[in-house]
Amino acid sequence: MNIPVRHTSSIETKTAHHPLVYLNGEIVETQNATLPVTTQAFNYGTGVFEGIRGYISHEGENVNIFRLDEHIRRLLNSASLLLIDDIPTADEIQKSILNLLRLNNARSDCYIRPLAFKQHLLPGSGFGVKLSGVSSGLSINTLNMRSYVKQDGIRCTFSSWRRIADNAIPVRAKITGSYVNSALAIESARLSGFDDAFMLNTHGNLSEATTSNIFIVKENKIITPPVNAHILEGITRATVIILAKERLGLEVEERDILPSEVLMADECFLSGTGVEISPVIQIDHHHLKSINDESTTLSIRNIYQQVVRGEIDNFSSWLTPVY
Known part of the structure; x- marks a missing residue:
């Protein structure tokens, strides 16, 4: 060409x-x-x-x-x-x-x-x-670009800015103008001393972080908001679900999550092309076990890194070589 x-x-x-x-x-x-x-x-x-x-x-x-x-x-x-x-x-x-x-x-x-x-x-x-x-x-x-999110865990808060609704701006599309919503939320969080913000949708349920999807871990089960929670259908999100089920044998549940359930989680992590797999160690006043030895979060992150670097042949179809 x-x-x-x-x-x-x-x-x-x-x-x-x-x-x-x-x-x-x-x-x-x-x-x-x-x-x-x-x-x-x-x-x-x-x-x-x-x-x-x-x-x-x-x-x-x-x-x-x-x-x-x-x-x-x-x-x-x-x-x-x-x-x-x-x-x-x-x-x-x-x-x-x-x-x-x-x-x-x-x-x-x-x-x-x-x-x-x-x-x-x-x-x-x-x-x-x-x-x-x-x-x-x-x-x-x-x-x-290497990893730019803190590898020892990030601290998040709930944002007062609501996630845009799908009937306002299509959330399944990465539209440039819609990221004003994310910019307002993350700037407010960082000015308050946090690294990122969790955004609720118009129904008051958990949606996503400012530029990434959210997973929580409770009793060895991974839970994440469904696609109708006004989230971007993340490609890394889909990858996590496949790896959790097929490589780690974990149960993954996609359903609505209320803010109080997030605060009662054992672990939490974000997923996205930019943030990759980022452990969340604190949500407001609540501390989590996301980077404890043998945590589910670290297991997911480790296998994700093996996949993207071509160490697991079963997922080689996901990789396009440059040279």
Whole structure:
């Protein structure tokens, strides 16, 4: 796949971001990948994105992208909800991601951010907030990224901000504008001395953390909010459920969870592409056993790391090699 590379100046490589990005069919130097201030997605939040991780294999010989097909499928499903339709196919996006990583000589754990967005009004389309009559665009940027969440456990609180409802903004889509909801919640939590926030849905049940799904452990059973609790159907969440059942023989229950039940849990952890598997050691005043020896949380985290680094052959189909 030959994508034109546009060079306009010397490449700066001092940051975690890789020097080249994909933008609307071209490979562009990162600092020169710009969009007009009139871009519809910038003005109205009408874009969708994915967060995807690549991991160096356990032999150290390759970088494997974790569940790339599922991420691209969700990106395109999200895009369809916002009528972002004039973008490359799933196969073309996959080839563009792999090509970009190779051009950037990605040789370590990395993060991939494809973003499909509404771009500019088409001729004859009147001014205003809309989805039809607006062109579409696609960008992909990549960067070096190892674990960025504290590995010895995080402290969370319940947020006064409610999780957006699915009949307000589709929660199954990663829509850029909807993340204002997350930003408000996590900023309030951090200003109060916590690392993250748990958000309730409009029914008062547990939904998710600001950018991740939530699991609690009670009496060796794993419990997580159902997909109708206004959660993002996380790809890492689905991975955890499979690993817990198939590799650890644990019972996983998907059901509504009230805040008081969370406070009475034995353990708790978050899951997501960014946070991976993050133990929660405190929720408000309640302390948990999430990082105790032989905890379920640590067992899940350990097997997850083995899977993403290609140490378990049964799950090799989830890995797409870069080289």
